[in-house]
Amino acid sequence: LRPHSIVARLGIKTTENNMQVLDIPKINAPTTGQWLATETSEITTSDPVIGLVSSKPKTAGALMKLSRQLVMQGQNIDEVITQQLLGCMGEMLDRAVLGGTGLLGQPTGIVDAAGVSRVVLTTDIDLVALSAAATSLETLGVPEENIKVVAGPQDKGYLQLKNYSYEYPIWNDGKLLGIPAFSTVRCPSKNIIFGDFSQVQVAFWGAGIDIQIDPYTNFKTGQIQVRVLMHVDVNVLQASAFRVIVTQ
Secondary structure, three states: HHOHHHHOOOOEEEEEEEEOOEEEEEEEOOOOOOOOOOOOHHHHHHHHEEEEEOOHHHHHEEEEEOOOHHHOOOOOOHHHHHHHHHHHHHHHHHHHHHOEEEOOOEOOOOOOOOOOOEEEEOOOHHHHHHHHHHHHHHOOOOOOOHHEEOOHHHHHHHOOOOOOOOOOEEEOOOEEEEEEEEOOOOOOEOOOOOOOOEHHHEEEEEEEEEEEEEOOOOOOOOOOOEEEEEEEEEEEHHHHHHHEEEEO
């Protein structure tokens, strides 16, 4: 899915070929170390607080019909259809990771994940709010080089018109205040997501992307049905690795 999914290119973690419900370890409080004053100094125990997140497969799918004439005459039709179906699943994965609601069979994405900090702006997007979002993540230990920004085209367009100096827009040359930034309609409207996407784990069950052809259902008309299924779940491993700015 990497060529078809923005989040896959942002560094999310994946597990594949799962066959059962997963219990994923989640570090709620890390281990702390210490310097030893002498050769005989003993290390004080510092146990991490580890929780478990239960992950169950959610299923996304798409179905299309192809005429016999198209199948017979269309050049490279198998490749075209495969890319179309993979593109559909890539979009669904992006929407699930960024803004999945957890309802109606969807996974729960970053915007609605428990513990993710949300800042609701009552005025226009300003430099202070954007800078504070990135700074707060670094304060909590998120490496600066891991932070990326995802927003919708409307927010990107607005920020391209706002300057933090006389010459430079806030969103300029693929970066927001120097942070790698990505614009996509797959991001929930009016949400700007700051975060370390390596703290999202996407689990795939079975073959991951399963494409099957059914030549029998529409036998009388010669039509062929093609179906794609994706069994997947999304887990935010560290909610503190994300900040969401909700705009007007």
